Amino acid sequence: MTDPMPNTPLNALQDPEITQPARSQWRDVWDQFKHHKGALLGGGFLIFVTLAVLFGDMIWQIDPKKLDIRNKDVRPIYTAIWNSDAKVSWGNPLGTDNLGRDQLAQVIAGGRASMAVGWAAMILTMLIGTTIGVLAGFFKRLDGPLMRFTDLVLSLPILPLLLVAVTLFRQPLRANFGPEMGMFILIVGVIGVTSWMQAARIVRGDILALKEREFVLAARAAGTTSRGIIFRHLLPNVLSPLMVSATLGLATAIITESALSFLGVGFPSDFPTWGKMLADAVPRMQEYPERVMLPGLMISLTVLSVNYLGDGLRDALDPRIRGR
């Protein structure tokens, strides 16, 4: 494994030629990403869950809202292993709830709502947070006012805001988008409006530091406008910290929605979400532990995989790590 000794002084001074062919950035990101087992698993799980909640109802066609009182309190199929008397049925592999709704169908439908809330709220959070963070970090004049504004929003409790929003906007939203979509917009909106502050602070901090970096100065010297600097140079560089807070944001949005369901200010009662399934199952968790486990596990695993995915993406997107 010895390097060929340079036979001429010329070679001695040349940099070792890069031999691999040029690769696209995304290929590179993927290569780095591949090394992170947790991220791969997390990403895989997330894709699986997303596909499952999106298309699961095509395969498992039972209506999640359909009540079947005769078939209530069916245990999941695997309980038969240790308890041969258990009421199980292949028609409801994961059992049914106290009104005979199929749990599998509910998990699928609930996941769709939870994931949609999570993603939408996260994207909204990131949009607001990034905009405010960039403006505050880049334009010195805006920094003070925007940061005070951030303090202000931080001190607003989410619950009163939601209640106010519900009373003010539910009617028009319901009229325009229907009860479920209207509530969805409302919840996503409120979560988005009350949780962007963390992202804004992170972005602002990073922008403040990046702004002093030489490549920004170089871009400015090359005649790039502020707009160009923000979009071409700064934003791509705050991507990896943003990624982390985005993944956390997704997780908190899912959890916040479930807390709202628990407090009874969320979706209509027959509209399943993981949070509501969990909340509904809590009083019977001794007799039917699977009913809390199922949505609980889904929430936890999703959050966990999102977190791992975020870790992996951060590593993959950070050129300092990728470069070495």
Place this chain on the structure above:
Amino acid sequence: MLTYTIRRLVLSVPTLLFIALIIFLLLQLAPGDPMAQVPLTVPPEVKQKMREALGLGQPIHVQFWKWLVQMFWIEPQVFIDWLTNKSALFGWLPDTNLYTACGPTVEGPCDLRVISWQTRSPVMDIVVQRLPQTLWVVGMAYVVGILIAIPIGIYSAYRQYSVFDQAGTFITMIGFSIPPFFTGPLLIVIFSVQLGWFPFIYDTTHVVDDWDSFVFQLQQMLMPVMVLALQTTAQISRFMRASMLDNLNQDYVRTARAKGLSEAIVVMIHVLRNSMIPVVTVIALGVPAIFGGAIITEVVFSVNGIGQLLITALFANDLPMVLTITFMFAVLIVLFNLIADILYGLLDPRIRYD
């Protein structure tokens, strides 16, 4: 440093006033009428009179001004009176009597405190009543969470990607993602129902005066504290780990090792001290949240702290209560932001504020 602190404090006054105004306006938007509970039979003129007694029906800016006066002028007077008359610490001071309560027997000028619409009693009194349990349970949970989180964070970072690190990440994330309305009942079923070890209805009237009552206090605190601490632990340990990782690769760590210092000293003194700087500020920033952020846990264990007070007030349309509590949160947030900044300056000699 002192100038900086004073400057920030002075600057925070307009910020707070502004925040108060925004909250006030926001709550005005919210529907709510304190006269909702008054029966129909009361004639409208009387209702109007009652409204006026509560300061309603006046133009918004007058109402706001009135609230400000009550909050910043009258309540402090009450507090000073209490300090000089009743409190153990300052009771030796000559008794003051700045505040004259309006009451059925009082003639002449009197001061009206911020009155809750729901209970018709001063808001501040109720808030003060709620402080002990909030601090015992929610505050303690924060402390416990931090105490658990920091060692976990340190060790996870020191042995990055080890089994401990992976398991720690896994467990803390699970802890982070499981809502308290599940963990709470779970603990209750296990520890109260099955094992019968702890009571789960929090007794807010319990007074700690001897060892036994202290033990009881610990028992009744344990479960809510555990539920809440789980979340704190999850978050702080992530921060701690990240911060440690940042510092473990610094040049000064190599210098310390080159001096022949043992690993324990290198990690626990050189690295930890630096890593704590950002974490301490994160911890300070989290303090305001503990006062309001535990609503669900408070409901599950009937702790009835400030979070529960806020939510009942909200549902009962008790505007003065909501306004006061939210404003107190805002004060805490602004204050702890300042504290976090000052702590940063104190902990990190490189930062100088002047």
Place this chain on the structure above:
Amino acid sequence: ERGSDGHVGVIYWQAPSILSPYLSGGTKDIEASSLVIEPLGRFDENGNMVPFLAREIPTIENGGVAEDLTSITWKLKEGLVWSDGTPFTSADVKFTADYCMHPEGGCAQLSKFEGVESIETPDDLTVVINFKRPQPYPYSAFMGAQSPIIQKAQYENCMGAKAQECTDANFGPIGTGPFMVEEFKPNDVIQYVANPNYRDPAKPAFATLTLKGGGDATGAGRAVMETGEYDIAWNLQLAPDVLAKMEEGGMGKAESAFGTLVERIEMNMTDPSPDLPEGERATVAHPHPILSDIRVRKALSMAIDRELLTEIGYGQAGTPTCNLVPAPEIYASDNTDCLVQDIDGANALLDEAGWTMGSDGVRTKDGMRLSLLYQTSTNAVRQDFQALIKQWWEEIGVETELRNVNASVFFGGDPGSPDTFQKFYADVEMYANNFDGADPQPYLAQYRCGNEPKPSSQWAGENINRFCDPAYDAMIDELAATGELEARAALAKKMNDMLTKDTYTIVPLVNRGRVTGVSNTLGGFKHSTWDSLLWNAADWYRTE
């Protein structure tokens, strides 16, 4: 012996916020204050009147009630003292009435004193109440937990508008009851100690009582039946299987007692459409486009399987009913037609009404979809009911949108909120209601034309459905003038039927028992649904 049994704990998952029934209509507040202040007489577990501060219940037979029903004379027990040791006199009783009837006081129990013209106190032990008109049921004032006697000395300066400012009195009333307030933490907990001046020297058996508020019904049930931390848990509206599981804990029982509490669906007779201008929405100006047709209402009722609802939601603690007034016996109509579910019949009825089934399973008529918004308060059992009923209604081609509102808001009565049950910005809504005491007259009188919640009355009013029928109004007046019990009962049944099976304005579902968790070691607890749950706290004792 007084105080020998130590401590007793009561848990209410709604926390009392004030200790005066005159300033708050909330059950939690009324019942919490019932331990301290007492009325002249109460209703026992069977709905019978028992004298408390009065020597006996005045009747026409014993001469207490005037023949012409225009006055009632109460004789007070001798030697009664307030907990502070001062004597209890008829002046206190008269003061109580003056306090509540003060026009500026905002008294929440003013209806109890309706029709009262004057109160005389010929001597310290006699109270005479004169009515404006003959009062066939003269027991509304000073009977039951809603109108206890407060101490004149304590409240003298709290008349009228000042009532609100008397925090000390409102938080710590002086009473004649078995307990006195030691510490009151609003919305949290109340500590009581035995009243040293209680009239029966051997009672109460408990030296202290804690009334803890807050948490949720599940927690409250658990604390009594599974961990035994508390002795009484109030109002456990939990699914029967959940309650049964809790009873397995072995520390207590879920006791249910039936009264007049009926879980029902109310049909909105007016149009709640948001397209209407604010102020006209859900008012009598616009009849409901769908529900005005009695056939639709009837079909909706026929589609419901009340047996199943009861089994799922209440088990032993409920019976299916078709009546608005299910008790007392003599007032209960024998109406049982609704108990059998009839989907086909309902479908036929809707066909007949001109609602044709669409391809998506929803009926339409003249381009209008048979689509209803169904609201109720947030509560696990109610949500189960909603889901079940929605399913049945879908089977008859009715599209249903569900909504649940936080109970505090739903029943909060706030005219600013669009979500109160009075505003009824929905097509149908579900809740439970009952009447105090044993006389249904005021209850039935609620459905008078004009008594509906409307903008001009700040959305207050009890005629929730906006029902209006002159014939019914006439019966209300007739009932008010009838003194004879049989005739009253017949009239009341007729009125009940009119609201339920004749018009399907109110669709009763379940006659709900009140479920209370009671510790196995608590003796003497008598479950009355007619009065405060804690009405006989003086008689409680510890077994074993």
Place this chain on the structure above:
Amino acid sequence: MLDQPIATIEKLRVEFQTKDGPVVGVEDVSFDIKPGETVCIVGESGSGKSVSSLSLMRLVEYGGGEIAGGRLLFNRREGDEIDLAKTDQGLMRTIRGNEIGMIFQEPMTALNPVFTVGRQLTEGLRLHMGMNRKQAEARALELLNQVRIPEAERRLKQYPHELSGGMRQRVVIAMALACEPRLLIADEPTTALDVTIQAEILALVDRLKRETGTAVMFITHDMAVVAQMADRVVVMYRGNKVEEGTVEEIFENPQHDYTKALLSAVPRLGEMTGKDLPEPMKLLGVEGHRTDPIPGSEDVLLEVRNLTTRFPVKGGFFRRTVANVHAVEDVSFSIRKGRTLSLVGESGCGKSTVGRSILRLVEPQEGHVTLGGVDIIALGHDGLQKARADMQMVFQDPFASLNPQMQLMDQVAEPLRNYHVVKGKELQDRVAQLFDRVELPRSFLRRFPHELSGGQRQRVAIARALALNPKLIVADEAVSALDVSVQAQVLNLMMELQAELGLSYLFISHDMAVVERVSHDVGVMYLGRIVEMGPRRAVFEDPRHPYTRALMKAVPIADPHRRKSEKELNFKPIPSPMHPVDYEPAPSEYEEVSPGHFILTTDSGY
């Protein structure tokens, strides 16, 4: 006994386990160090110098490395010899800092920012020498005096950031010397420092070696430093030792190709003596490039008059300006077409600020800047953007000045896009031509900065600066971060471009040897002012201003026969450029000592 080496490295091999499999840090290195001797390890960046030294300390393990083979024999104080490669970490701890001291490269980060200097100094003493606190403090004080830190007593209580870079590096040295180690490893101890401070530190290490007889292993990539310090030299190349010999042997008679090439690339102060014009370096083995002098023209391109730039310092309760940093004070000069003006001076004297003020990347307070007849200072926002097309900038750190997230193609195309010069296919061609120009393969177009070496990155930066055909390029320390060999190539490239395109450079540097090589004219800056300015030859061969003289003296010369003695060094600390708001500095006045050669006659603060 004296001849017996203190440390012997035999066939050392170090591997790093990385995600992409094992990486060999050091492949095969053997040499020894005798007491009282300075062995210099040279080699370009990444050749394994640091890894070798860290292996000797057994610190590589903490960086993820592993000693895969070889022996590291060390003679302990008690006289027994042990193999450090096999010693356990417990025993190592008693050796580290005690018998082997180490000085690290970066004085800014080698000290823990949150502990006082005193605490960090005494830590090792208390551990190894068993001293109590008092004794340790006394010894620390003694050490600080030994390394000539003024006001040593006060320094002990200060935090690292309160000390200047030079002082910090001295503290690190004091720390390494604390327990009187028998072997001192200095890993590039002066790379980050100013020439003057560097000279002092070198002298200090040399003196310590002489006085205490410590063996020194001195790692550097700077051949001039080697010439000043070494007794023996070990040359490393890509993980291997390629040559070893006494310092004279290496300099006079290098055997290995790499050593030869390296020496040919080193600019030596004095090489240009007698020449008026700059000329590209002759690089060994690089055939066919011209090394003709570059004449330039006489037309003035850039005219700077009385440029003053100050940075406000805010403070007090109302955040008002309480003082100003006088970064640039009354500076005037001009640059002719096709010529290079160099600005030299110590760190913080305002060189960069001059460059940035000309492009108005910072706003100057006063003064006139005219570029080809355009008054830059008077321009509005749009005009300025247009004007910047004529003047471009190349920054110091090739890594920092390229956006890590952008492909090189886009980075070079950015100025073209900004000015809408060309579009589409044409744009790509243009960028490709620019790559050819700076001798980068076109296959690099789609790469990212991290995939390139430092020299290649700097070429990209130059290509970007060239994109708009500017008339002036401000090269702010454009080669300081590069290895000598790479530096020589980049310098040659710049000079070739100048010869071909008639570019003018404002060349900012603190490296006198480089400046001597490239400039037509030189300005020496001190504390915001130009203290001496004139044709390069005049300034270098006949420095008049006392500061210029001191600076020249401090520059190490890459010739082992011209070592400097410590006595010649005598520097004053630079005074602070911060002044209260009402401070009104006097204007600069110059005296022309020979044609075009001016020196400052008014007070410069030196």
